[in-house]
Amino acid sequence: xxxxxxxxxxxxxxxxxxxxxxxxxxxxxxxxxxxxxxxxxxxxxxxxxxxxxxxxxxxxxxxxxxxxxxxxxxxxxxxxxxxxxxxxxxxxxxxxxxxxxxxxxxxxxxxxxxxxxxxxxxxxxxxxxxxxxxxxxxxxxxxxxxxxxxxxxxxxxxxxxxxxxxxxxxxxxxxxxxxxxxxxxxxxxxxxxxxxxxxxxxxxxxxxxxxxxxxxxxxxxxxxxxxxxxxxxxxxxxxxxxxxxxxxxxxxxxxxxxxxxxxxxxxxxxxxxxxxxxxxxxxxxxxxxxxxxxxxxxxxxxxxxxxxxxxxxxxxxxxxxxxxxxxxxxxxxxxxxxxxxxxxxxxxxxxxxxxxxxxxxxxxxxxxxxxxxxxxxxx
Ligand code: SF4
Numbered sequence: 395x396x397x398x399x400x401x402x403x404x405x406x407x408x409x410x411x412x413x414x415x416x417x418x419x420x421x422x423x424x425x426x427x428x429x430x431x432x433x434x435x436x437x438x439x440x441x442x443x444x445x446x447x448x449x450x451x452x453x454x455x456x457x458x459x460x461x462x463x464x465x466x467x468x469x470x471x472x473x474x475x476x477x478x479x480x481x482x483x484x485x486x487x488x489x490x491x492x493x494x495x496x497x498x499x500x501x502x503x504x505x506x507x508x509x510x511x512x513x514x515x516x517x518x519x520x521x522x523x524x525x526x527x528x529x530x531x532x533x534x535x536x537x538x539x540x541x542x543x544x545x546x547x548x549x550x551x552x553x554x555x556x557x558x559x560x561x562x563x564x565x566x567x568x569x570x571x572x573x574x575x576x577x578x579x580x581x582x583x584x585x586x587x588x589x590x591x592x593x594x595x596x597x598x599x600x601x602x603x604x605x606x607x608x609x610x611x612x613x614x615x616x617x618x619x620x621x622x623x624x625x626x627x628x629x630x631x632x633x634x635x636x637x638x639x640x641x642x643x644x645x646x647x648x649x650x651x652x653x654x655x656x657x658x659x660x661x662x663x664x665x666x667x668x669x670x671x672x673x674x675x676x677x678x679x680x681x682x683x684x685x686x687x688x689x690x691x692x693x694x695x696x697x698x699x700x701x702x703x704x705x706x707x708x709x710x711x712x713x714x715x716x717x718x719x720x721x722x723x724x725x726x727x728x729x730x731x732x733x734x735x736x737x738x739x740x741x742x743x744x745x746x747x748x749x750x751x752x753x754x755x756x757x758x759x760x761x762x763x764x765x766x767x768x769x770x771x772x773x
Contacts, residue, residue: 396451396482397666398648399475402659403460404428404677411528411598414590416661416675417458428659428677429467431684433474435658438689440478444667445656450479452486452645461491461512465503472507486644488513488552493535498542505546511643513552513583514539519573520566523559526604528594533573540577550641552581557615559587560604567615571622580641584619585634586612617762633711633764650708652724660690670694698725702732703772710768715748715755729754737770 405420405428418424439445455463475481488511489504501512516536518524524531543551555574557567574582587606589596598604607615620630628636632650635643648655649665657664661675674680674690683690702725709716721729730738741747746760746767760767 398655
């Protein structure tokens with residue numbers, strides 16, 4: 395049996411204005427405690443009988459800012475992991491990297507430790523926008539990070555770019571995408587900026603200090619971006635994910651497919667043996683539970699109905715769509731029977747939904763309003 399592993403490294407040096415991920419301010423002592431706890435958690439998690447013969451197929455180190463990790467502690471945890479779990483020979487091993495944190499030396503050590511997929515969080519090529527988002531890297535840092543990856547002959551690197559930024563228009567986005575394409579990444583995550591309640595950005599928008607593009611412009615930005623990337627040979631395999639053939643993120647595909655994954659670290663989620671659970675999003679409590687030999691988890695009590703809705707939402711985000719027989723096998727009901735019949739017929743007729751080789755997927759036009767379509771379908 396194959397599983398994926400997600401690690402949440404919970405530290406950042408600063409707080410970006412739009413971010414609502416769980417993170418703490420970095421300090422060395424706290425990082426040391428975190429790694430101690432992570433080793434205990436790794437060992438305790440491996441005792442699950444369901445995971446006894448599991449082989450880790452993909453690892454994704456996210457956060458937080460995992461690229462600022464202390465390499466020796468990271469290496470120590472990695473050897474610990476290998477003691478308790480079997481790792482696939484064909485491992486996809488990703489790490490999120492803030493451009494200002496990855497020197498050539500660091501990237502080299504990470505790659506010697508087995509990381510074969512760094513993801514650079516470039517987000518924008520506009521200095522003013524980076525400032526406005528409270529990102530700490532410069533455009534020069536972004537170029538340098540990719541330059542270093544090229545020096546080390548790392549082919550499978552990804553970059554993240556945000557669209558729908560304050561005051562963004564087609565010309566500005568076009569500039570960002572041109573710069574991005576020039577770096578020739580294997581993978582591009584092209585995210586729409588989401589404004590999460592409680593963030594600094596939310597307040598700035600709420601009190602009128604900043605303005606986001608309206609919904610028509612937002613749609614135009616997404617469509618324009620998708621076209622440019624497709625012209626350059628990147629295919630969209632999920633609403634926000636574009637890749638050169640063969641460089642799709644296997645780790646994320648496993649999330650969207652409903653495959654098993656184990657999440658370790660504060661705030662990490664897991665989906666194991668059809669059971670979802672959430673780790674506590676508080677570093678002190680995370681540490682203290684683990685030091686008492688208890689996994690810091692809460693089991694998700696949601697039932698099959700919520701699971702079904704989640705599977706539909708995630709499945710329709712992928713260009714291959716939802717496999718009907720896999721859906722029936724998993725939930726004991728046909729996909730067609732679970733969807734709102736009136737909306738289903740309307741979207742099939744308008745061409746937004748396409749029945750295709752035993753699957754149901756969104757058309758190109760459908761992708762541009764994926765969230766709205768799925769909402770109406772599962773009502
Ligand atoms: S570096 Fe990443 S995790 Fe940290 S605050 Fe910024 S966006 Fe959030």
